[in-house]
Every structure is written in structure tokens, then in C-alpha cells.
Amino acid sequence: MGALALSGLAIALIILQKTVRNRERLVPKDLLLRLFESTLFDMPLAIDYLFRSKEPGVLAYLGNRMFSFSDADVDFYLPQIVSMYVHHSDIADSLRPYLVQR
Known part of the structure; x- marks a missing residue:
């Protein structure tokens, strides 16, 4: 693979990691709010x-x-x-x- 393909792959990997981290931060708060608003x-x-x-x-x-x-x-x-x-x-x-x- 050329250097351009590797850098594009590296950028895609970084974006994917940031997206996963952002989702991990959002999900617990959403779930906590759902718990607080539930009948339980x-x-x-x-x-x-x-x-x-x-x-x-x-x-x-x-x-x-x-x-x-x-x-x-x-x-x-x-x-x-x-x-x-x-x-x-x-x-x-x-x-x-x-x-x-x-």
C-alpha cells in the first residue's frame, strides 16, 4: 500500500475511535436519565x-x-x-x- 492509502486508513481509524469514545460518554448519561424517569x-x-x-x-x-x-x-x-x-x-x-x- 502506498503512503497515501495508509494515511487515509489512519485518519479513518482515528475518526472511528473518536466516534466510539463519544458514544461511550453519551450512552451512560442517556441510560441514567432513563432510569431516573422510569417507574422503577x-x-x-x-x-x-x-x-x-x-x-x-x-x-x-x-x-x-x-x-x-x-x-x-x-x-x-x-x-x-x-x-x-x-x-x-x-x-x-x-x-x-x-x-x-x-
Whole structure:
């Protein structure tokens, strides 16, 4: 093969690798949003993701999503919610609107 064919092949390979990497970055977020919007998503999962996630967008979404759960479902987890509010400043910003409203 000539040098031109090899460089064209190398460029195609680089483009393919970038496309795969971009898809890998997009898929988990899409799947996470699907989970958050599914009927299977409940308050125990919300608490778990609030504690584990470090992304501000995810935390903000979860803080707003708490308004959709019944008060009884959230009340059971109020000690954990208040503890996260007090001890984790990054989570506190997403929990503040819910706690003020309640």
C-alpha cells in the first residue's frame, strides 16, 4: 500500500475511535436519565444517587425529582437527607429547595 492509502486508513481509524469514545460518554448519561424517569426509580435509589453522584446536573435533577415522591416516602429518609445537607456542601445546594418547601 502506498503512503497515501495508509494515511487515509489512519485518519479513518482515528475518526472511528473518536466516534466510539463519544458514544461511550453519551450512552451512560442517556441510560441514567432513563432510569431516573422510569417507574422503577424510587426514593431509596434517589438517596443512593444523591450520595454517590458528584455531577451538579445529576444532583440538581435529583433534588427536583424529590418533589414528585409522596411525603411519606421522603419522610422515611429525612434523617439521611438532613445529614447529607449538613455534611456535604455539594449536595446541600440541590436539597435546599426541597427542605425549604417542606
